[in-house]
Amino acid sequence: xxxxxTSGQGIPTFNFLLQPEFPLNALILxxxxxxxxxxxxxxxxxxxxxxxxxxxxxRASNGMWMAPDQALADMAPADYYLxxxxxxxxxxxxxxxxxxxxxxxxxxxTIGAVDTGAFALAQAGLIGERDVVLxxxxxxTFRERFPKARIRDQxxxxxxxxxxxxxxxxxxxxxxGLIGRHYGEALANEVANALVYTPRAATSPQRxxxxxxxxxGHDLKKAKGDGQALRAGKALADRLVRLMERNLDxxxxxxxxxxxxxxxxxxxxxxxxxRFGETPMALYLRIRLQAARNFLFYEExxxxxxxxxxxxxxxxxxxxxxxxxxxxxxxxxxxxxxxxQAQTLRPEIRRLLTRQM
Numbered sequence: 001x002x003x004x005x006t007s008g009q010g011i012p013t014f015n016f017l018l019q020p021e022f023p024l025n026a027l028i029l030x031x032x033x034x035x036x037x038x039x040x041x042x043x044x045x046x047x048x049x050x051x052x053x054x055x056x057x058x059r060a061s062n063g064m065w066m067a068p069d070q071a072l073a074d075m076a077p078a079d080y081y082l083x084x085x086x087x088x089x090x091x092x093x094x095x096x097x098x099x100x101x102x103x104x105x106x107x108x109x110t111i112g113a114v115d116t117g118a119f120a121l122a123q124a125g126l127i128g129e130r131d132v133v134l135x136x137x138x139x140x141t142f143r144e145r146f147p148k149a150r151i152r153d154q155x156x157x158x159x160x161x162x163x164x165x166x167x168x169x170x171x172x173x174x175x176x177g178l179i180g181r182h183y184g185e186a187l188a189n190e191v192a193n194a195l196v197y198t199p200r201a202a203t204s205p206q207r208x209x210x211x212x213x214x215x216x217g218h219d220l221k222k223a224k225g226d227g228q229a230l231r232a233g234k235a236l237a238d239r240l241v242r243l244m245e246r247n248l249d250x251x252x253x254x255x256x257x258x259x260x261x262x263x264x265x266x267x268x269x270x271x272x273x274x275r276f277g278e279t280p281m282a283l284y285l286r287i288r289l290q291a292a293r294n295f296l297f298y299e300e301x302x303x304x305x306x307x308x309x310x311x312x313x314x315x316x317x318x319x320x321x322x323x324x325x326x327x328x329x330x331x332x333x334x335x336x337x338x339x340x341q342a343q344t345l346r347p348e349i350r351r352l353l354t355r356q357m
Contacts, residue, residue, distance in 0.1 A: 012182055014048040015078040017097070018068060021087035023115050024060035026171040029195075030082070030114070033175035036191045037183070045183060051075045053097060061086040072100060080110050080178075082163070083117035089138060089298050090119050090145075098124040105161055114174075115167030116298070122146045126162070133157045133164035136206045140248065140291045141298045144309060154203045166206050173200050236261065237275040240268060244287045251288065251311040254280055289325045292318070296334045303330050 014034065016027060027050075034046040052058045055071030070076070073096070081104045083097075101124045105111050113121050118134040119142065121127050129148045139151055155170035157163070158177060165174040172192075176199050180188035192199050243252070243260055257280060258265040272280040292310040295301055301309070307318035322330045 011044060012046050012080070012178075013076075013078040014046065014080045014082060015051050015075050016048060017051045017072070017081060017083045018058040018066060019083065019085045019088065019097075019117075019120070020058060020092045021061045022058065022066075022084040023086045023167050024062055024064055024066070025169075026114050026165075026167045027060075027066070027084055029169065029172040030084075030175050032195065033172055033179065033191050036194045037179050037187060040190055040194065041183075041187065045187075046179075049075065049078070053094060072096060078104075078109060080112060080163070082112040082114055083120045084114045085117040085120060086115050086167075087297065089116035089141075090123065091300070093120045093123050101126060108161075110161045110163060112163030112165065112174075114165045114171055116142075118142060118149075118164055119145075121162070122149060130162065131157060131159060131164075133166055135167045137294050138298055140245070140309075141295050144295070144301075145299070153205050155200060155206055156202050158202065169197075170200075170206070172197060173202070173204075177202060234275075236263065236267070236271050240272065240280070241283075241287065244284050245291070248288055248291050248310050249308065251284060285321065286325070288312075289322055292322060292330065293326065293333070296330055297337055306330065 014030075016030065018027070031048060034048055037045050049070055050066065050068040051070050051072055052068040053072045055068060055074070057065040057067045059065050081101065083101070085093075097120060101111050101121065105126060111121060111126065113119075113132075113134065115135045116138045118127065118132050119138075122132075122142070122145070127146065127149050129150065131150045131152050132142075133152050133154055133156060134142055136153070142149070143151060154166075156165040156174040156177065158174075158181075163174065163178075165171055172195065176188045176192055179191055188199070239261055240257065243257060252260065254265045254268065258268055261268065268280050272278060272283055276283050278286070288310045292306050295306045295309060303318070304315050307313075307315045310318070312318035312321070319329050319331075322328075322333070326333060328336070
């Protein structure tokens with residue numbers, strides 16, 4: 001059955017599509033924001049339902065199970081279809097789910113992605129070269145699979161019939177934005193106050209100023225009379241990290257980094273040591289290895305492809321560096337993660353198999 005797009009009730013209605021390993025914190029914040037809006041207004045302003053593909057409980061990324069209201073094939077029409085996805089962004093996105101998203105968009109509903117839900121929209125062919133927002137840890141993996149999409153570093157994006165959200169607490173910012181669109185900013189602020197939260201703008205960056213956390217008391221005291229210099233150092237550190245993250249497959253040399261940032265190599269060495277406690281090249285290696293870990297976590301690329309994507313000419317060199325950083329080889333890391341994630345698949349069958357052993 002293809003999804004009809006809108007509820008036709010005059011009340012904005014949400015279908016929350018729960019995928020295995022979905023982020024429970026994001027779901028709680030989304031539903032609580034709508035509940036409080038209803039409660040504080042004394043009437044039903046929003047309706048929502050929890051949907052899983054089979055109608056069976058879905059395991060969240062923290063191990064808790066959530067019972068849905070309906071199966072994908074039986075869900076009622078809605079105005080919004082939000083895909084809550086987490087640690088398995090592509091492995092469990094079935095053709096049935098993707099066709100439902102395409103149908104909902106075609107009939108006029110708004111489709112949305114929370115955390116790594118953008119993978120589902122991209123697999124359904126609903127992103128193309130559009131702007132997209134997803135959790136920062138999955139950006140490199142997404143870019144590798146969908147290079148035409150334009151990834152934006154912000155907490156959420158409302159783009160016509162498409163909605164993207166980085167997940168986590170940003171989900172609350174998204175819901176406050178939607179509440180405000182439907183019923184005004186005053187109600188959105190009332191909901192935020194009830195949750196003891198200060199709303200952020202959609203364009204707020206996902207990660208706080210990395211340099212701020214790295215500046216120790218000595219730095220702050222020394223720079224007290226020179227705030228401009230401190231801010232300049234923070235800005236350079238952020239730009240350095242972003243430049244490294246954009247050039248994983250062909251790592252830049254120190255001189256190339258300096259040329260791109262229009263500063264001297266000596267300045268980069270000084271700021272890297274002050275902000276991160278490491279040389280620029282050691283920092284670069286850590287960034288590449290973290291990107292490799294995310295590739296292995298979210299996707300099924302072979303080890304050689306991951307090594308190349310993260311700037312390692314030889315898989316053996318990649319494996320040594322990865323083991324030194326994370327305590328296990330890339331293959332062992334992925335196998336351990338997949339064993340853990342396999343617990344999300346048909347728990348009733350797994351229980352029967354366990355009894356037979």
